[in-house]
Amino acid sequence: MNATSTLASGSRTGLLGAGIFAALIGVGIVTLTGHVQASALHDAAHDVRHATGFPCH
Amino acid sequence: MFTRILTSALFAGAATGLIAALLQLVFVQPVLLHAELYESGELVHFGAASAVPAEQAVGGFSPVRDGLSIVFTMLIYSGYALILVPLMALAQGRGARITARAGLIWGVCGFVAVHFAPGLTLAPEVPGVAAADVGARQVWWVLTVVAAAAAMWLIGFGKSWLHWGAAAVLLIAPHAIGAPEPEVFTGPVPTEIGALFAARALGIGMAAWVVLGGFAGYFWARETAGQGAAQPA
Numbered sequence: 001m002n003a004t005s006t007l008a009s010g011s012r013t014g015l016l017g018a019g020i021f022a023a024l025i026g027v028g029i030v031t032l033t034g035h036v037q038a039s040a041l042h043d044a045a046h047d048v049r050h051a052t053g054f055p056c057h
Numbered sequence: 058m059f060t061r062i063l064t065s066a067l068f069a070g071a072a073t074g075l076i077a078a079l080l081q082l083v084f085v086q087p088v089l090l091h092a093e094l095y096e097s098g099e100l101v102h103f104g105a106a107s108a109v110p111a112e113q114a115v116g117g118f119s120p121v122r123d124g125l126s127i128v129f130t131m132l133i134y135s136g137y138a139l140i141l142v143p144l145m146a147l148a149q150g151r152g153a154r155i156t157a158r159a160g161l162i163w164g165v166c167g168f169v170a171v172h173f174a175p176g177l178t179l180a181p182e183v184p185g186v187a188a189a190d191v192g193a194r195q196v197w198w199v200l201t202v203v204a205a206a207a208a209m210w211l212i213g214f215g216k217s218w219l220h221w222g223a224a225a226v227l228l229i230a231p232h233a234i235g236a237p238e239p240e241v242f243t244g245p246v247p248t249e250i251g252a253l254f255a256a257r258a259l260g261i262g263m264a265a266w267v268v269l270g271g272f273a274g275y276f277w278a279r280e281t282a283g284q285g286a287a288q289p290a
Contacts, residue, residue: 012150014058015058015146015147017059018062018143019062019143019147020143022059022139022142023144025136026066026135026136026139026140027136028136029132029133029135029136029139030140032132033132033133033136035199037191044125044129045125045129047081047089047122047123047126048081048133050181050183050184050254050258051081051085051089051181051258052172052258053176053181053258054198055182055188055194055195055198056182056184057182057191
């Protein structure tokens, strides 16, 4: 990995794009596990939602 | 770059999720199971002919139920890490130093944003409590978390009283406006159990977030070792 060049040039936009993409995946995972009310998901995640302070029922 | 973010976030999130799940199974789950005895009507504490002992035999490991809880806790903290690591990378690009030790403070801020700020008005609910419509509460939860996260960023990286003043407004506004509340109270669960549950959920949440921040800082610092300093601010 030629590290210095990756980060120094052209990587600001790369970092921004990669960061936004990763954060969107993160938001998706949190939404699915914490918020979606589909009953199978709700039942499976029930205890975690209560223990993690999400609105559950 | 994406691979680095993904690697750091998944290592940090999975490790934290496992620790958080074990802490929850030991300290939160027994309180939740105890509350469910009242939610289902198996136990009654008002108007019962005889007093119900406050100690109940609950617990034990339920492979499917608790196994799913472990998987979902690891998922949730991986999701948080996928948001936390890009924010760390963004701050690093603007001159902040990211280390495991600095990560601990990021963890405290994450806890305030995601658990404490919404929990201050919508306290972590034990099963069986009365609550307003779940959709309305979710909207309030999301807006409060986003406002508190923005406030944490403004407090940490703000440079003038304008920033810190805006942070204070963002922190206070959701609670001044208020969260959706139920019209009447119908909860059959003793307040003692509800209070213990909320305290335990917040306490374990803080422990988990501090661990998550530390791990995320550690893995991100490793991924970018030797490069972070070379990056122009």
